[in-house]
Structure formats: structure tokens, C-alpha cells
Amino acid sequence: MAHFIDRRLNPKDKNLGNRRRFLRRVRSAVKEAVDESVRRRKIADVDQQENISVSSEGIGEPHFQHDSKGGSRHRVLTGNKTFKAGDRLKKPPSGQDGQGGREGAPDGEGEDEFMFVLSRDEFLSMFFEDLELPDMVKRSLKEVAVSKPHRMGYTAAGTPANLSVSRTMRNAFGRRLAMRRPTNTEIQVLTQQVEELEALEKPDAARKAERQLLREQLDKMLRRRKIIPYIDPLDVRYKYFEMRPEPAANAVMFCLMDVSASMGEREKSLAKQFFVLLHLFLKQRYDKIELVFIRHTQIAAEVDEDTFFHSRQTGGTVVSSALNEMKKIIEARYPSALWNIYAAQASDGENFSGDSQLCADLLNSELMKWCQYFAYTEIVDETEANLMNSEDNGMELWRSYRQVAETWPNFAMKRIARASDIYPVLHELFARKTNGVSNG
Structure with missing residues (x-):
């Protein structure tokens, strides 16, 4: 006899499909237990998980078994060294584990119960069923805590909406100072000097040498300006938010x-x-x-x-x-x-x-x-x-x-x-x- 049970895991390692099918089969018994729990519990504790007992009848898993009347079988049966055909066996004593005898009960027939834990969400779903709440409200009430984003400094990665312009520009300014990036004023002064020397009609050798030196300095400054960008990706900072529970109020x-x-x-x-x-x-x-x-x-x-x-x-x-x-x-x-x-x-x-x-x-x-x-x-x-x-x-x-x-x-x-x-x-x-x- 073989049993086929779906044990594939859902997120968070839970067999949600099997559990939901089980709850559908025993819904009436579970709903009755939930209603009784609401009447019994304190108001502040009503949304806690609950131990539910239901009858074991009807909770068996579907399974396949071999047909006893057809097919071809090859069996190997165990032998024994104690008994042989025709021996009479004593009846097992009652009340012992693993043996067939059972002690009678004076108070009539009973029925085994199956105990399982109903989670908080499952309990609330059963409670909300009669109240006919909208689905959005049900989801809201099942939330354990409400959190809001709180500023927690800056981060190098984030979304454009959280870009901190002031912190980005501050980082860029410090990097440009440290790497001695030429400023607009320095380049304008040097460019003006070069233009004045180039405007001379008959410069002497000293003026020509000075003009050449200034041109080389200007070219060097322009190359340095291109190598050192005004804003580098390393400068960019984003506002960082952390989700925290809302402050408690009385x-x-x-x-x-x-x-x-x-x-x-x-x-x-x-x-x-x-x-x-x-x-x-x-x-x-x-x-x-x-x-x-x-x-x-x-x-x-x-x-x-x-x-x-x-x-x-x-x-x-x-x-x-x-x-x-x-x-x-x-x-x-x-x-x-x-x-x-x-x-x-x-x-x-x-x-x-x-x-x-x-x-x-x-x-x-x-x-x-x-x-x-x-x-x-x-x-x-x-x-x-x-x-x-x-x-x-x-x-x-x-x-x-x-x-x-x-x-x-x-x-x-x-x-x-x-x-x-x-x-x-x-x-x-x-x-x-x-x-x-x-x-x-």
C-alpha cells in the first residue's frame, strides 16, 4: 500500500496547499471552535493562535492500495522457530502498548480527536467570516504592527527620488579641492594672459617664451579639468530610510x-x-x-x-x-x-x-x-x-x-x-x- 501526499514546500517552508485543503474539510468544526474561543477569550487576547480539536473522522489522507483479487504477486513470508501449524495462541493481556487487547470502558463509546494549532491569520480569517468585512480591512487588521520610514543618514545607492543634492555637492566640492581641480577663475585668468601676449604685433624672445609657457600651463589645466569631473559617481549620496514601528501613544x-x-x-x-x-x-x-x-x-x-x-x-x-x-x-x-x-x-x-x-x-x-x-x-x-x-x-x-x-x-x-x-x-x-x- 502506497500513500501519495504533496510535500512540496511553499515559501517559508510551509505546506500551505495541504493545510488549506485540510481546513476546508473540517471548516464547520473549526468555525465552531473559533466562535467558542471568542466567547471564552479576553478581548485583548482574541487575535492569538489557538489549539483546535476536531474529530479524527474524515481527516485521513487519500491513498492507493493494491487490489487483493487481481494481479500477480511474489511474496516472501517470514518463518518462526517457536510455533507450528495447529498450535493454540494465548490472547494478549489488555492495556499493553503494541498488543491487540484493550480494556473496556464503562461510559459508552467515544471518538478520537485530532489536535492542531490554528495560526493567528487563520483564526482571524474565521472570526472575520461572519462580520463580512471588506478584504482590504481584513488585511489591515491582520497586520501585527504599522511601520513608517525614518531618516537614517545617507547611502551610496538608492532611487533618484531620494537623491540628496546638498550632500552630493558637498562631497564633490571636497574631492575637487583635494585633487586640485582647476577652477573657472584660474582658467579665465590664464586664458586672458595668453590672449594678451598673442595680441602683440612684434613680441620679443622673452614674450614668446612666456606665451609658450602659459599655453602649456593652460593646456595642462584643461586636461586636468577633464580628468577630474565636476561631479563623480563616488560623490553621489541618497537619503537612507529605515522602517520603524510608529511611536506608541497612550x-x-x-x-x-x-x-x-x-x-x-x-x-x-x-x-x-x-x-x-x-x-x-x-x-x-x-x-x-x-x-x-x-x-x-x-x-x-x-x-x-x-x-x-x-x-x-x-x-x-x-x-x-x-x-x-x-x-x-x-x-x-x-x-x-x-x-x-x-x-x-x-x-x-x-x-x-x-x-x-x-x-x-x-x-x-x-x-x-x-x-x-x-x-x-x-x-x-x-x-x-x-x-x-x-x-x-x-x-x-x-x-x-x-x-x-x-x-x-x-x-x-x-x-x-x-x-x-x-x-x-x-x-x-x-x-x-x-x-x-x-x-x-
């Missing part, structure tokens, strides 16, 4: 979420995917990002990430309590002059009557002056999303936030019913980065 991302009884597991799962996507984008601009989690019912509190997503505490809904808590934290720890502040808020749209206008006033008067970007997502049912044909319609909180969006260009709001709705919320932020407009 950034903080506030995650605000309503955890009242109406926010179930589906709503919290969509909210987490929204927070993860914003964090991945910010990670391209800042080497280090601090995360602040604020959950609220009728009261708000700063909590850790595990409590933020998994605590079962419920209650009423007063959204302004979360905005007030965010304001206190900024004033105490994150002054806007030193930090780039981003905020992402997730809610089902319900709020205590009369509190929504207070939220809008708080954003207009204080928070939006400090924030580089504030994104609000209202998580609704799919049927409810289909009924809402216009963004002008909505509950009291949505209508109040519409006033904020009309005043502040760095405020974005969107309804989310499925994972693919998340990207449009951040589309403006991606577009601003692509156009080169700095928020910092």
Missing part, C-alpha cells in the same frame, strides 16, 4: 454595556464581537491599549472583563449612570491631553423615562469633547430590524443619540441584529484612517 478604550434583564446571551455575544472588532482596529494604531469595562443597570460600576460579560446581576436601566462613571474615570485617570480616548456602548435601546435627554446633554457638554470616537450600537431582534426601515425612528434613547450624531462627526450609531451588521458601525472610522485623517 490610548484607552471604554466598553459600556447595559446588563439589565433584557440583555441575554445573544445580545452580549454580539456586543463582545463589536468590542473585539474595535479593539483590533485600535491595535493597529497604538502599541498598548488600556481597556475599561463599565456595566450598568440602574447603577454603574467599573468591573473586570469576566464580570462584564458573564455576571448574572440584573436590574433596571439608567444609561446616564454609565456615562457619569466614564466621566469620573477620565477625570481621575485619563486626562484627554495625554490619552486618546475611544468609547463603545452596547444597549438594547431601553432606558428609564426622562434619562435619555440627560445622556445626550452629558455627551454634548463633556464626553464628546474628550473622545476621539464614540460608537453606539443598539442590539435588536432580526424581525425588529426588518420592520425599522429608517434610522430616524426608534425609542427615546435612540432619538436622543440622533441629536448627538448630528452635532458631533466623531459619534457613530447603528442597529445590530446579526454579526454582519457590526462592520458598518465602524466603517466611518476605517474610512478616516484610510484617508489619512488623524484622530489623535
Whole structure:
């Protein structure tokens, strides 16, 4: 029996073709494992590689084997000195390696699992699949670091666009001085003297000898001028640039979420995917990002990430309590002059009557002056999303936030019913980065 497996190496010594075919075969199991990992992981660690376990069924490689019923065979079978025909063999003891017996299991049948490592790019590709991000944005988010060229002196080789005229002329001037290349002034003076002597009608012998000497000096200077060029290829210098990561800037991302009884597991799962996507984008601009989690019912509190997503505490809904808590934290720890502040808020749209206008006033008067970007997502049912044909319609909180969006260009709001709705919320932020407009 012969196995044929493509082991030809792709760039960086990886069998990319085989790996991709394998991932296509087990895509459903891998996608399920990725979704579970996103729910389990911390937001800051979501883009790390992952160990994935899938069923061993269906992962075998294709192979050829000989037909047992046809063909001509010549076999050499090994003999033995211990047994002969008719001997009875004892059954091998159970549980020993390399032997046929196995100990029974009391808890029913099981199935072997195959463990492999999903790389960072493969993990992110699976995560982005449901979000329906454009390919350009996917490639941008997979980049580990953003680098910019920095001046690092000069080099003797480069492109014409990087030519340093000043350094080239300085080198040429020093070389001409060192090699005593005749100057234009020296040649003009000598030429004028020769012309004056040649203009004499009846020069004496001394004048003729002087004229001949000056001609020889002029010819020598002209030959030396041709041999020693004004600019030599050795003089040319180009500006040299080295790619370096962008200088780190301080950034903080506030995650605000309503955890009242109406926010179930589906709503919290969509909210987490929204927070993860914003964090991945910010990670391209800042080497280090601090995360602040604020959950609220009728009261708000700063909590850790595990409590933020998994605590079962419920209650009423007063959204302004979360905005007030965010304001206190900024004033105490994150002054806007030193930090780039981003905020992402997730809610089902319900709020205590009369509190929504207070939220809008708080954003207009204080928070939006400090924030580089504030994104609000209202998580609704799919049927409810289909009924809402216009963004002008909505509950009291949505209508109040519409006033904020009309005043502040760095405020974005969107309804989310499925994972693919998340990207449009951040589309403006991606577009601003692509156009080169700095928020910092």
C-alpha cells in the first residue's frame, strides 16, 4: 500500500496547499471552535493562535492500495522457530502498548480527536467570516504592527527620488579641492594672459617664451579639468530610510454595556464581537491599549472583563449612570491631553423615562469633547430590524443619540441584529484612517 501526499514546500517552508485543503474539510468544526474561543477569550487576547480539536473522522489522507483479487504477486513470508501449524495462541493481556487487547470502558463509546494549532491569520480569517468585512480591512487588521520610514543618514545607492543634492555637492566640492581641480577663475585668468601676449604685433624672445609657457600651463589645466569631473559617481549620496514601528501613544478604550434583564446571551455575544472588532482596529494604531469595562443597570460600576460579560446581576436601566462613571474615570485617570480616548456602548435601546435627554446633554457638554470616537450600537431582534426601515425612528434613547450624531462627526450609531451588521458601525472610522485623517 502506497500513500501519495504533496510535500512540496511553499515559501517559508510551509505546506500551505495541504493545510488549506485540510481546513476546508473540517471548516464547520473549526468555525465552531473559533466562535467558542471568542466567547471564552479576553478581548485583548482574541487575535492569538489557538489549539483546535476536531474529530479524527474524515481527516485521513487519500491513498492507493493494491487490489487483493487481481494481479500477480511474489511474496516472501517470514518463518518462526517457536510455533507450528495447529498450535493454540494465548490472547494478549489488555492495556499493553503494541498488543491487540484493550480494556473496556464503562461510559459508552467515544471518538478520537485530532489536535492542531490554528495560526493567528487563520483564526482571524474565521472570526472575520461572519462580520463580512471588506478584504482590504481584513488585511489591515491582520497586520501585527504599522511601520513608517525614518531618516537614517545617507547611502551610496538608492532611487533618484531620494537623491540628496546638498550632500552630493558637498562631497564633490571636497574631492575637487583635494585633487586640485582647476577652477573657472584660474582658467579665465590664464586664458586672458595668453590672449594678451598673442595680441602683440612684434613680441620679443622673452614674450614668446612666456606665451609658450602659459599655453602649456593652460593646456595642462584643461586636461586636468577633464580628468577630474565636476561631479563623480563616488560623490553621489541618497537619503537612507529605515522602517520603524510608529511611536506608541497612550490610548484607552471604554466598553459600556447595559446588563439589565433584557440583555441575554445573544445580545452580549454580539456586543463582545463589536468590542473585539474595535479593539483590533485600535491595535493597529497604538502599541498598548488600556481597556475599561463599565456595566450598568440602574447603577454603574467599573468591573473586570469576566464580570462584564458573564455576571448574572440584573436590574433596571439608567444609561446616564454609565456615562457619569466614564466621566469620573477620565477625570481621575485619563486626562484627554495625554490619552486618546475611544468609547463603545452596547444597549438594547431601553432606558428609564426622562434619562435619555440627560445622556445626550452629558455627551454634548463633556464626553464628546474628550473622545476621539464614540460608537453606539443598539442590539435588536432580526424581525425588529426588518420592520425599522429608517434610522430616524426608534425609542427615546435612540432619538436622543440622533441629536448627538448630528452635532458631533466623531459619534457613530447603528442597529445590530446579526454579526454582519457590526462592520458598518465602524466603517466611518476605517474610512478616516484610510484617508489619512488623524484622530489623535
